[in-house]
Amino acid sequence: RGADGVRPDLAGRHVLVTAGGTREYLDPVRFLGNASSGRQGYAVARAALARGAAVTVVAANVALPEVAGARTVAVTSAAELRERVHEVAPSADVVVMAAAVADFRPQATQAYKIKKESAAPDSIALVRNPDVLSELVANRRPGQLLVGFAAETGGPDGGVLDHARAKLARKPVDLLVVNQVGAGLGFEVADNAAVVLAADGRETTIERSSKDLVAHRILDLVVEFPIGHGD
Ligand code: CTP
Ligand code: CA
Numbered sequence: 001r002g003a004d005g006v007r008p009d010l011a012g013r014h015v016l017v018t019a020g021g022t023r024e025y026l027d028p029v030r031f032l033g034n035a036s037s038g039r040q041g042y043a044v045a046r047a048a049l050a051r052g053a054a055v056t057v058v059a060a061n062v063a064l065p066e067v068a069g070a071r072t073v074a075v076t077s078a079a080e081l082r083e084r085v086h087e088v089a090p091s092a093d094v095v096v097m098a099a100a101v102a103d104f105r106p107q108a109t110q111a112y113k114i115k116k117e118s119a120a121p122d123s124i125a126l127v128r129n130p131d132v133l134s135e136l137v138a139n140r141r142p143g144q145l146l147v148g149f150a151a152e153t154g155g156p157d158g159g160v161l162d163h164a165r166a167k168l169a170r171k172p173v174d175l176l177v178v179n180q181v182g183a184g185l186g187f188e189v190a191d192n193a194a195v196v197l198a199a200d201g202r203e204t205t206i207e208r209s210s211k212d213l214v215a216h217r218i219l220d221l222v223v224e225f226p227i228g229h230g231d
Pocket of ligand 2: 103
């Protein structure tokens with residue numbers, strides 16, 4: 001056990017964590033973004049470090065102090081995040097995609113600030129961003145463990161877990177961490193709660209607790225898998 005009483009069960013492993021939320025710029029000062037603070041991703045990075053891993057954090061617009069001991073790569077847009085993730089992922093034993101990645105970006109980014117007096121655009125044309133996690137699934141190397149996050153509200157066609165199970169079927173990661181968002185949970189709050197869906201159908205509830213504790217519970221599930229090459 002390390003000085004902090006945590007078992008070094010990720011010693012010798014490289015963990016890549018994405019955190020925060022991407023921004024898609026409309027002009028030099030305006031963007032489409034989301035409310036992800038990066039807190040849960042940073043907590044996973046800290047927990048992985050405490051368990052002996054080498055950690056790379058790809059941080060999208062995170063306004064928090066960097067995680068001491070991790071290598072942090074700052075990114076802004078989904079395109080940039082994608083580029084950095086694909087650079088690092090080949091050497092990562094575990095990839096935790098905690099970042100909220102924009103599904104769409106403006107078709108064009110204006111070089112100059114859009115002025116109030118200019119003809120008002122009646123809509124903003126958007127194009128779809130590539131799904132980084134799906135690309136990781138497609139390029140996964142043996143022994144590499146992939147963890148996705150899903151922020152769900154549920155909808156008229158089903159609840160949070162229905163949507164999450166459908167997402168896992170579309171994106172076959174090893175573990176999908178499901179957060180119910182809204183109702184004082186998830187983004188921008190100190191505590192978190194989750195249900196973790198595993199590829200084999202197992203579902204683990206993580207009761208509401210600090211994001212650090214949630215991070216350790218997630219990694220408890222990660223280390224149950226045979227991670228890395230040939231061991
Ligand atoms: N993700 C990604 N690339 C994207 C969008 C999402 O890698 N362009 C990742 C997220 O980091 C997260 C997982 O996919 O780990 C699920 O993201 P989420 O937004 O919940 O799912 P989507 O498949 O985008 O579906 P939807 O937004 O319609 O719920
Ligand atoms: Ca999405």
